[in-house]
Amino acid sequence: MHQADTLDEAKRAAEAGADIVVAQGTEGGGHVGVMATLPLARLVIRALPNIPVIVAGGIADGAGIAGALVLGADGVLLGTRFLATDEAPFPDGYKRAIVESDGHNTILSQIPDVAAGQVWPGAYARVLRNAFIEEWIGREGELRRNLNEVRQSLQAARAAGDAKRGSLLMGQDAGLIDSIEPAGALVERLAAETEAILRERGALAVGQPVIGVAESHLDLERWHWR
Ligand SMILES: Cc1cc2nc3c(=O)[nH]c(=O)nc-3n(C[C@H](O)[C@H](O)[C@H](O)COP(=O)(O)O)c2cc1C
Numbered sequence: 321m322h323q324a325d326t327l328d329e330a331k332r333a334a335e336a337g338a339d340i341v342v343a344q345g346t347e348g349g350g351h352v353g354v355m356a357t358l359p360l361a362r363l364v365i366r367a368l369p370n371i372p373v374i375v376a377g378g379i380a381d382g383a384g385i386a387g388a389l390v391l392g393a394d395g396v397l398l399g400t401r402f403l404a405t406d407e408a409p410f411p412d413g414y415k416r417a418i419v420e421s422d423g424h425n426t427i428l429s430q431i432p433d434v435a436a437g438q439v440w441p442g443a444y445a446r447v448l449r450n451a452f453i454e455e456w457i458g459r460e461g462e463l464r465r466n467l468n469e470v471r472q473s474l475q476a477a478r479a480a481g482d483a484k485r486g487s488l489l490m491g492q493d494a495g496l497i498d499s500i501e502p503a504g505a506l507v508e509r510l511a512a513e514t515e516a517i518l519r520e521r522g523a524l525a526v527g528q529p530v531i532g533v534a535e536s537h538l539d540l541e542r543w544h545w546r
Pocket residue numbers: 323344347348349350351376377378379397398399400401403489490491492493
């Protein structure tokens with residue numbers, strides 16, 4: 321399974337023999353590109369009709385999953401949503417920062433990689449725009465020169481669960497996440513929400529020609545978590 325953030329990369333992954341391609345939009349947490357999920361998903365789904373395409377980036381609830389499936393996705397990949405689960409190996413303070421975020425306080429930045437001692441020119445990670453990020457924006461060279469000190473400070477922040485001073489990768493969908501839940505219960509809730517929305521929308525289509533167009537794509541058996 322290869323995750324792609326451009327159409328060209330998705331095509332090359334398919335040509336190279338990937339079994340599944342993930343179309344990952346910029347809304348997502350962690351390393352992402354600059355294309356938004358909505359157009360990228362459609363571009364990749366249209367271009368690769370013969371292999372499963374999974375959609376990622378900005379999806380955190382049943383409506384988002386249903387939306388991706390209606391776009392033609394064979395499944396979805398959720399990252400940020402699962403950070404706010406009991407099982408995620410992150411400090412509670414980080415999980416609470418996701419719950420508290422309204423989704424507008426993330427930024428694409430090289431700072432998380434520079435601070436981790438990684439050199440990935442041109443790669444950006446979506447991260448919480450907190451005091452740590454604010455301190456180093458535009459000062460990446462200085463950050464490199466102070467790496468030991470900064471890494472110690474990051475480790476201390478992590479140990480203390482200090483969300484202001486840590487490097488917290490998260491997507492814009494943090495704004496949709498309202499609670500820290502057990503992962504298993506979360507999966508069941510999301511599946512039930514998604515199915516309810518798809519059924520409701522399918523029912524709406526009866527006798528309504530505009531939505532009737534969408535109805536021809538609604539095939540709950542095909543979408544049923546294969
Ligand atoms: C903390 C964190 C770490 C991640 N690490 C990786 C990684 O190592 N490799 C990768 O392909 N994607 C990574 N991602 C991106 C996810 O695979 C996924 O594309 C993204 O989380 C989807 O968007 P969402 O966060 O809005 O659900 C990471 C995401 C997060 C939040």
